[in-house]
Amino acid sequence: MPKVLFVCLGNICRSPMAEGLMRQYSKERGYILQIDSAGTSSWEEGNLPHPGTQAILKREGVDFTTMHSRPITKEDFYLFDWIIGMDKRNMADLLELAPNGMENKIYLYMDAIDGKQGQEIPDPWYSGQFEKTYQMLMEGMKPWLIRFKEEA
Numbered sequence: 819m820p821k822v823l824f825v826c827l828g829n830i831c832r833s834p835m836a837e838g839l840m841r842q843y844s845k846e847r848g849y850i851l852q853i854d855s856a857g858t859s860s861w862e863e864g865n866l867p868h869p870g871t872q873a874i875l876k877r878e879g880v881d882f883t884t885m886h887s888r889p890i891t892k893e894d895f896y897l898f899d900w901i902i903g904m905d906k907r908n909m910a911d912l913l914e915l916a917p918n919g920m921e922n923k924i925y926l927y928m929d930a931i932d933g934k935q936g937q938e939i940p941d942p943w944y945s946g947q948f949e950k951t952y953q954m955l956m957e958g959m960k961p962w963l964i965r966f967k968e969e970a
Contacts, residue, residue: 819850819970820851820852820899820966820969820970821851821897821900822852822899822902822962822966823854823855823856823890823894823897824837824840824854824856824902824904825856825857825858825903825912826857826858826903826904826905826908827858827907827908828857828861828862829856829862829887830862830865830866830867830871831867831870831871831951832871832941832942832955833856833857833904834855834875834887835951835952835955837853837854837885838881838882838885839880839952839955839959840853840959841853841880842879842880843959844963844966847963849963849966854898856891857887857888857889858889858907858912858915859889860889862887863887864887864888865887866882866883866885866886866887867882867885868942868948871942871948871951873948874952878952890912890915892915895917895923896920900923900925900966901916901923901925902924902962903925904926904927904938904939904941905926905941909926912924927939927954927958927962928954928958930962931957931961939951939954939955
């Protein structure tokens with residue numbers, strides 16, 4: 819079973835939204851993944867997802883009540899097969915934190931989408947654009963699931 823970790827800055831907006839949506843998307847298609855999310859900072863540690871993320875997940879029928887922000891750990895780099903950042907700052911932080919030999923597990927979310935390589939998912943904590951975040955994440959669900967299946 820592929821193990822996937824979605825990562826953003828505080829682990830209250832983008833990464834828990836990606837975690838919940840991918841868990842639901844893959845399960846609906848009969849493919850079970852081990853999925854979690856984390857942040858590159860500990861600023862929000864222990865907090866539930868942002869109310870904007872909660873609203874999207876609730877609308878989509880995704881339970882978020884057990885999701886609590888946590889910072890990424892060194893162990894995560896060994897445990898997870900895929901560590902997927904939302905923006906270039908996340909990527910830089912992840913590459914800096916990664917133990918030697920683990921850099922090949924780190925990916926930018928939008929890189930899985932043809933024609934969108936290198937694009938970032940902006941942090942809705944600053945913009946309030948949680949619907950845009952949802953739409954960008956959903957655009958990547960199918961291509962990521964295909965990659966998880968192919969490379970499992």
